[in-house]
Amino acid sequence: MEIPFQASSDYPSAAAFDSNKPDKPDSVLRVQCLIVDQVADENGMGINPRSKDRKLNWPIMKDWARVAGVNLHDYARAAGLSLSDNSDEEDEESDREFVNQKPERMYFNGDSLHHAFFSSMRRGLYGTNPSHNTTSETELDRKKVLEVEISMEGDWVFFRSPRGYMGLADSRALPTDCVCVLLGASVPFVLRRQENHYLLIGEAYVHGLMYGEAIEMMRSGSLEVKTIDIY
DSSP, X not given: OOOOOOTTTTOOOOEEEOTTOTTSTTTOEEEEEEEEEESOOTTOBOOOOTTTTSBOOHHHHHHHHHHHTOOOHHHHHHHTOOSOSSOOHHHXXXXXXXXXXXXXXXXXXXXXHHHHHHHHHTTTTTOSSGGGXXXXXXXXXXXXXXXXXXXXXXXXXXXEOTTSOEEEEETTOOTTSEEEEXXXXXXXXXXXXXXXXXXXXEEEEEETSSSSHHHHHHHHTSSOXXXXXXX
């Protein structure tokens, strides 16, 4: 199922190739955008599975959950898995800290961290927009999630930004890249700042930015529209 995301809501596109650069026709795109956050701080990027089989596995899932701050105890138990990959006492103690986290921690938009995390894993099929919410938390097949039934259709890496956004970015993303909403675009993008322009790294699923939230922040004055060049 493909979800019709609306990251820039109904805001019109404001992008055009720069005609003032005749030496590079159709290669410099001038856009208006909202730079929402940096992709991550030094601890906000999960294991990058790009060189693996492009599927989630338990060690990667566990690492991504730690980045998100999510307790996977119930999900591991449903799948008959141990939270510890080995007998390392420090690792087991760390797992117990996650198990004992109560009450449920919340994402900034009011969802539980579990909901935000699994929605990110499923790139929105776990849903926050009520009209597109196809799966509730109680109905989610937890065992299939942990038994690596989710295929990574492309190369993705999990991140949690300094402002608390979590999601999946193109695996080429670096922590210092920017999470941006291009006006008129349906999904957020990751851009990399260069001296006087940006490089397009790829699209992203960002929980809490898929249905016009950045436009609302712009209209409230908390985000500023910037005009940038993308090479």
